[in-house]
Amino acid sequence: MRKVAIIGAGMTHFGEQWEQGFRDLVVEAGVKAIEDAGLSGDKIDAGFVGTMASGRLVGQEHIGGLLADYMGLNPIPVTRVEGACASGSLALRQGVMAVASGMHDVVVVGGVEKMTDLDVNTVSDILGGAGDQEWELFLGATFPAIYALMAKVHMKDFGTTAEMLAAVAVKNHKNGAKNKYAQFQKEISIETVLKSKMISDPLKVFDCSPITDGAAAVILAPLDMAHSFTKKPVEILSSTQASDAIALHSRASLTGLRATQVASEKAYKMAKMTPKDMNFAEVHDCFTIAEIMAIEDLGFFKKGQGGPATLEGRTALNGELPINTSGGLKACGHPVGATGVKQAVECVWQLRGEAEGRQVKDAHIGMSQNVGGSGATAVVHIYKNE
Amino acid sequence: MRKVAIIGAGMTHFGEQWEQGFRDLVVEAGVKAIEDAGLSGDKIDAGFVGTMASGRLVGQEHIGGLLADYMGLNPIPVTRVEGACASGSLALRQGVMAVASGMHDVVVVGGVEKMTDLDVNTVSDILGGAGDQEWELFLGATFPAIYALMAKVHMKDFGTTAEMLAAVAVKNHKNGAKNKYAQFQKEISIETVLKSKMISDPLKVFDCSPITDGAAAVILAPLDMAHSFTKKPVEILSSTQASDAIALHSRASLTGLRATQVASEKAYKMAKMTPKDMNFAEVHDCFTIAEIMAIEDLGFFKKGQGGPATLEGRTALNGELPINTSGGLKACGHPVGATGVKQAVECVWQLRGEAEGRQVKDAHIGMSQNVGGSGATAVVHIYKNE
Numbered sequence: 001m002r003k004v005a006i007i008g009a010g011m012t013h014f015g016e017q018w019e020q021g022f023r024d025l026v027v028e029a030g031v032k033a034i035e036d037a038g039l040s041g042d043k044i045d046a047g048f049v050g051t052m053a054s055g056r057l058v059g060q061e062h063i064g065g066l067l068a069d070y071m072g073l074n075p076i077p078v079t080r081v082e083g084a085c086a087s088g089s090l091a092l093r094q095g096v097m098a099v100a101s102g103m104h105d106v107v108v109v110g111g112v113e114k115m116t117d118l119d120v121n122t123v124s125d126i127l128g129g130a131g132d133q134e135w136e137l138f139l140g141a142t143f144p145a146i147y148a149l150m151a152k153v154h155m156k157d158f159g160t161t162a163e164m165l166a167a168v169a170v171k172n173h174k175n176g177a178k179n180k181y182a183q184f185q186k187e188i189s190i191e192t193v194l195k196s197k198m199i200s201d202p203l204k205v206f207d208c209s210p211i212t213d214g215a216a217a218v219i220l221a222p223l224d225m226a227h228s229f230t231k232k233p234v235e236i237l238s239s240t241q242a243s244d245a246i247a248l249h250s251r252a253s254l255t256g257l258r259a260t261q262v263a264s265e266k267a268y269k270m271a272k273m274t275p276k277d278m279n280f281a282e283v284h285d286c287f288t289i290a291e292i293m294a295i296e297d298l299g300f301f302k303k304g305q306g307g308p309a310t311l312e313g314r315t316a317l318n319g320e321l322p323i324n325t326s327g328g329l330k331a332c333g334h335p336v337g338a339t340g341v342k343q344a345v346e347c348v349w350q351l352r353g354e355a356e357g358r359q360v361k362d363a364h365i366g367m368s369q370n371v372g373g374s375g376a377t378a379v380v381h382i383y384k385n386e
Numbered sequence: 387m388r389k390v391a392i393i394g395a396g397m398t399h400f401g402e403q404w405e406q407g408f409r410d411l412v413v414e415a416g417v418k419a420i421e422d423a424g425l426s427g428d429k430i431d432a433g434f435v436g437t438m439a440s441g442r443l444v445g446q447e448h449i450g451g452l453l454a455d456y457m458g459l460n461p462i463p464v465t466r467v468e469g470a471c472a473s474g475s476l477a478l479r480q481g482v483m484a485v486a487s488g489m490h491d492v493v494v495v496g497g498v499e500k501m502t503d504l505d506v507n508t509v510s511d512i513l514g515g516a517g518d519q520e521w522e523l524f525l526g527a528t529f530p531a532i533y534a535l536m537a538k539v540h541m542k543d544f545g546t547t548a549e550m551l552a553a554v555a556v557k558n559h560k561n562g563a564k565n566k567y568a569q570f571q572k573e574i575s576i577e578t579v580l581k582s583k584m585i586s587d588p589l590k591v592f593d594c595s596p597i598t599d600g601a602a603a604v605i606l607a608p609l610d611m612a613h614s615f616t617k618k619p620v621e622i623l624s625s626t627q628a629s630d631a632i633a634l635h636s637r638a639s640l641t642g643l644r645a646t647q648v649a650s651e652k653a654y655k656m657a658k659m660t661p662k663d664m665n666f667a668e669v670h671d672c673f674t675i676a677e678i679m680a681i682e683d684l685g686f687f688k689k690g691q692g693g694p695a696t697l698e699g700r701t702a703l704n705g706e707l708p709i710n711t712s713g714g715l716k717a718c719g720h721p722v723g724a725t726g727v728k729q730a731v732e733c734v735w736q737l738r739g740e741a742e743g744r745q746v747k748d749a750h751i752g753m754s755q756n757v758g759g760s761g762a763t764a765v766v767h768i769y770k771n772e
Contacts (some may be wrong), residue, residue, distance in 0.1 A: 001488045008468035021520075041411050052448075055441045059523070061515040062438075062470035065762025068629030069636065076646040077627035077763075082466045084448035090465050094480055101487030102387045129447040133409075137445070243454035250455070262461040375449025377463075 005078040005226035005233040006383070008037025008219035010346040011341075014333030015183040016116045017213035022058045023070045025215040026112040029338075030071050033108065033217035037229055041071070044219070045105040047078035048094045050087030050111040056126045057150035058114050067110065071123025077292035084130030084221075085286060087111060088216070088374035089241075089379035095220045096239040105222060111341030112215035123211055127198075127336070131374035144208055144287070146248060146374045148200035151289035153254040155202065157304070160292060162202055162237040164307030166193035166241035169206045169330055170289035171316055176327025183212055183333030201217075207288040212333035216341040218348065227386075231258035232352045237365075238267035238382040246376040252263075259378035260297040260369060267380040268299075273365070278321065280360045282343035282349055284371040294369055297324060317358055325350060325358045340379060343368035351385035387486040390611035390768070391619035394423025394605035395734040397727075401569040402502045403599035408444045409456045411601040412498040413723075416457050419494065419603035421587060423615055427457070430605070432490040433464035434480045436473030436497040442512045444500050453496065469670060470516030472729060472758035473497060473763035474602070474626075474726025480732030481606045482625040491608060497727035498601035499597035509597055513722070516759035518633035523571045530594055530673070532634060534586035537675035539640040541588065543690070546678060548588055550693030552579035554593045554674035555716055557702050562713025564703075564743035569598050569719030593674040598719035602727040604734065613772075618738045623751075624653035624768040632762040637663035641690075645764035646683040646755060654685075655767040659751070660684035664707065665766075666736055670712040670757040680730045680755055684766075703744055711744045712737060729754035737771035 010032025014024050020028070023105040029082055033195040034041055047067065055061045064078040071078075079289065083090040088111030107154065115123055119217050128137035131146055154160045176182035193206040226233035242262035268274055275298060279367055283298065285291035292306035301309045309315060315323035326332045329339055347366040349355045355363075361384070370379045396418025398411050406414070412435065420427055431452065441447045447466075454464040469476040474497030481495040500507070501509055510529045514523035517532055538677055540546045556576055562568035579592035612619035628648035631637050638644065654660055661684060669684065671677035678692035686707055687695045695701060701709035712732035733752040735741045740747075755764045 001674075004435060019669050023520075055439050055443050055512070055515050059515055060519040061468060062517070062632065062759050064469050065629055065632050065758055066518070069632045069762060073630035074631060074762075075645060076629060076647075078629055079480070079627070080468045081480075082447060082468055090450075094467075094483070097480070097483045097487045097489050100489065101483045103486065122597070126441070129441050129445055131448070132452070133444065133446040134409075241465070243451055243460035243461065243462060245466055246451050246455045247446065259461060265465075326534065365556050373448050373453055376448060376455060376460075 001080055002102060003223035004096050004099045004220055004236045005223040006218045006348050007221045007226050007229045007233055008033045009345040010036050010207060011181055011216035012214050012347050013181050013334060014141050014188055014212050022054065022114040024111065025114060026110050027070050028066055029215035029217040030108055030110050033219050037219040039219065041073060043106050044073060045076055045106055046107050047073060047108040048081055048091040049078060049089035050081050050340060051113055052082055052084050052087045053126050053129065057118065080382060083377045084372035085161045085336045086340055086377045086379050087337040088280060089370035091125065092295045092341060092344055092381065093239045093318060093379060095235055099220050099222055107220045108217060109220060109341060110215060110217040111338035113212050113335035113337040115211045115335060116213050129367065132135050135247045144200040144203055148203045149248060150254045151202050152288060157255055160170035160307035162194060163190055164192045165207055165288040165310045167311045168291045169193050172285060172324050172328040172330040175317060175325050175358055176331025179327050179332055182327040182331050184331045203287055209286045209329035209334040212335040214333060214335035214338045216338045216345045218341060218344050232265050234348045234351045234384050235384045235386060236294055236381060237271035237384050240266040240270060240377045241379045243377055248374060256297045257371060257375035257378055259292060259375050263378045263380040267382050271382045277365050278367045279365050280322040280325055281367040282324055282326060282346050285324060285330050286334060297386045298369060323358060325355060340370035344371040344381065347383045351383055389609035390482050390485045390489060390606055390622045391605045392622065393607045393612050393615045393619055394419045395731040396422050397567055397602035398600050399567050400598050400721060408440065408498065411500060411599060411743060412453055412496050414493055415516050415603040416496050419605050427459060430459060430486035430492050430494050432484055433494045434477040435464060435466050436477035436726060437466060437499055438468055438470050438473045439512050439515065442490050443504065454661060462705040465589040470714060470758035471722045471754045472726055472763045473723040474763050475756035478726060478767065479625045479627055479731055481766060483620055485606050485608055485726035489549050491732065493605060493606045494588050494603060495727060496601060496603040497724035499721035500599050501597045503722060506597065512564040515688055521633045526545040530589055531588040533673040534589045534677055535634060536640045537588050540675060543641055544759040548567055548694035549576055551593055551674040552576045553669060553697045554677045555579050556718040558671060558714040559711050561703055561711050561744050562717025565713050565718055568713040568717050569596055570717045570760060595715035597670045598721040600719060600721035600724045602724045602731050604727060619772050620734045620737045621770045622641050623657035623770050626652040626656060627765045628657055629763055630761050633702050633759060642679050642683045643757060643761035643764055645683045645761050646680060646767060649764045649766040650684045657768045663751050664753050665709055665749045665751050668712060668756045669725040670719060671710055684755055685711045698764040708746050711741060711746060713738050726756035730767065732741050733769045737769055
């Protein structure tokens with residue numbers, strides 16, 4: 001396999017983008033990434049794009065063909081990949097395989113979702129299609145309820161508290177306040193979270209990531225060609241993916257995601273590294289409990305210690321292992337198909353030393369972990385600066 | 387790149403499958419392919435599945451996670467790929483890259499669509515999402531209308547007649563009558579087609595492929611491992627894809643699909659072959675005009691000669707170049723996400739000499755051509771028996 005590097009990165013503002021359509025968003029991100037790589041578009045020979053639910057959200061399928069067209073890239077092949085909220089990372093993984101195989105050299109990877117044009121109940125129903133439609137959504141289990149069940153068990157088994165959950169949101173808002181692309185750039189307090197409206201016990205509205213419009217893109221190239229494009233290539237050391245039962249009732253445990261555990265074990269092996277080698281990580285905090293489970297499942301903290309570690313500030317920007325420096329899904333926003341690619345963009349910026357007020361000191365190795373639905377898919381990437 | 391072979395193939399019956407759900411269909415096809423390869427499921431280390439519109443058709447996204455679960459494959463990675471009616475071929479192409487790159491060894495590739503649970507107008511609207519939603523579908527241009535426009539121009543420019551279009555349907559029904567998996571296993575006459583109800587002038591109901599439930603699957607492995615699984619591996623010599631403008635109004639020509647032309651040029655180059663080397667082909671006959679354009683765009687006949695060639699029987703089972711021996715989308719059926727994989731299954735059966743009453747004599751090299759929407763995506767594969 002050829003080694004693969006990211007040579008360009010870009011993203012739109014995440015938030016309510018009523019003045020921009022689905023197509024505008026992904027073109028903006030793609031063009032930014034292409035410009036960042038210092039390329040002309042005709043150097044690109046394939047594309048992959050992650051989007052979860054464009055069919056239901058904007059009535060448009062065939063996103064690969066659409067984007068090849070609107071980015072002025074046709075006749076090169078562009079393919080849409082879908083894995084619910086992990087669609088972006090899956091697109092990145094297909095891009096990695098395309099370059100690693102030698103099938104393509106310079107590949108654009110995008111992620112996009114346009115979510116705020118519909119009412120919240122409709123969007124919630126559409127997002128429910130990421131879980132088990134027949135056995136969960138049809139019976140009323142939307143995503144806040146599904147993650148609330150996991151939170152309840154985590155609290156019961158490990159003594160995780162509402163304050164610990166809130167601490168995730170507080171930290172991520174603090175990071176988001178330093179990110180000009182973030183949907184929420186305002187700090188909040190633990191009290192804000194605890195006093196906010198209950199959505200699905202124990203998850204309150206500030207435990208939940210928002211509904212967001214946005215897009216992100218990166219450009220991939222073989223590592224041995226990367227230096228001809230950029231002084232600061234970021235190598236992708238690992239690109240792994242794993243699956244688990246789609247419905248919670250078929251899982252062996254509700255206090256962690258087996259798919260994350262398996263994907264990260266494979267990722268560490270592929271990179272010949274351990275959790276201790278990571279300088280920072282972007283993880284999938286669709287709900288606050290998800291970040292706590294993630295930092296445990298990824299091996300950063302022992303099972304049950306994610307909550308206390310967060311409350312103690314160990315995952316803060318100045319802590320031992322900064323988590324979600326972008327603001328995460330919680331504060332940066334969660335346009336589902338774009339999230340995995342945005343994580344990669346943040347990792348690139350950190351590893352290049354371009355993360356401005358939220359820069360992690362001496363960042364050399366970073367990780368992203370992206371989850372589809374309630375954990376039937378998890379995707380892990382490890383990145384290294386050159 | 388490692389060479390890639392198909393070591394197993396299987397499909398469900400195509401048709402109205404009211405007694406089987408989305409999950410049942412793809413599991414049936416997957417299990418048949420795994421059994422055909424003589425594998426146990428634990429040998430499989432990744433999966434790809436093509437489905438166009440499961441979100442709108444059955445309320446379920448995150449098909450990769452779902453299938454890993456229902457096929458008993460988790461925790462291996464399974465990824466959904468979407469490119470409208472070319473979704474199945476795109477899944478095959480991702481599988482080829484996964485094996486070619488060395489990322490995975492034994493890969494299952496599936497395609498599935500469950501379409502008959504909704505009324506035809508709703509399905510037509512959903513399928514319209516394969517074209518340009520904003521500039522075609524929103525203004526009323528469903529797919530029969532879009533292909534009717536192409537047919538009109540083809541008739542005007544080249545003298546293609548309604549009889550020539552009808553000859554495509556007659557031939558494909560004749561082939562479908564020899565395929566026990568086909569939705570329509572009954573021969574029809576040119577008169578049947580010409581007297582059938584007008585859908586969008588000049589396309590009548592018998593010029594259109596049907597709405598279908600079904601699934602198909604193949605198993606891939608590195609060619610150098612293939613003989614340890616099967617006596618009859620089928621090598622994939624080429625796997626190529628190209629794009630074009632998504633809306634007709636942005637195309638340079640309406641009498642052919644540029645994406646097919648570009649993808650097939652690349653495919654011939656990759657295989658070091660010419661159109662004359664093909665012994666048979668499965669092409670994308672979503673409408674009769676589409677097959678005529680395909681056999682021209684693929685270089686089998688000169689532009690404008692596809693209609694006469696079909697009428698003269700040159701593409702019949704006993705003609706010089708049998709086209710759509712399976713019955714094609716027209717008679718075998720068109721469960722959109724499954725179609726590309728079904729084309730591969732038919733090519734495997736032909737190349738193994740297992741195509742029963744529709745076997746092409748001395749079949750050594752075969753091709754499949756699969757189109758997304760009205761041609762914004764085209765995917766071409768060339769296969770060879772060992």
